[in-house]
Amino acid sequence: MAKAKVTAEIPIGVKLKHLYDLQCIDSEIDQIHILKGELPMVVSDLEDEIGGLRTRMSKLDNSKQELEKEQSNHKSNVKMAEDAIKKYEKQLEGVKNNREYEALGKEINLQRLEIQLSEKKLKEIVDQVKAKKLTLETIEEKVLAKEAELSEKKEELSKILEKTEKEEQTLLNKSDKHRKKIETRLLHAYDTIRRRYRNGLAVVMIKRNACGGCFNQVPPQLQLEIGLRKKIVACEHCGRVLVDDNIQEVES
Secondary structure, eight states, X not given: OOOOOOOOOOOHHHHHHHHHHHHHHHHHHHHHHHHHTTHHHHHHHHHHHHHHHHHHHHHHHHHHHHHHHHHHHHHHHHHHHXXXXXXXXXXHTTOOSHHHHHHHHHHHHHHXXXXXXXHHHHHHHHHHHHHHHHHHHHHHHXXXXXXXXXXXXXXXXXXXXXXXXXXXXXXXXXXXXXXXXXXXXXXXXXXXXXXXXXXXXXXXXXXTTEETTTOOBOOHHHHHHHHHTSSOEEOTTTOOEEEOTTGGGSOO
């Protein structure tokens, strides 16, 4: 009967070395993200804002055009009413009785009223069109300013991406390769701790007898245990994995 294959347990020191190496790589990636800063988000927000402003401009322009059509219709109404008045006034010259005279007078008054209403509406429309034109000019100026800002931010981002893209991809590949060396349980804990802190530090060295993450003092006895690398020790204050300053000398 064939003997079952026995997999040798990876020493704690090697596990810690793998975790620390991964942390160093991920910290380099974090630095690249810091270098990029919030530029990608700024660019995206500017594009959205410009899109929103252009949509608003389009709606305003459509509304202005509708008002201008209405303005044209009222001008036509005034012209038609004036023509009608001229016609009725000419007819007045040939009336033969009071009834015809009163009927024509009534029509003339109605047309004059129509002119008054149209002219009142025209004045309102002129004011509305003027206000919309002013708003459109203001938004257009804002769009031009935002587009200039967007162009500047895109150029800035492009330069950073050109400088860091290759380096970041190399580091990401390196990170993936190192993650495969670490058991799932430890990797999950590492990722959880990294997400907990803005600086992404999950594995830190002891510096000046203190945790390299939260800077709280680490008791001498605990430092000794960490140096022995017999078990994985977490900071009692922040939960980060602690390693001694000779961890890089461990052969993995």
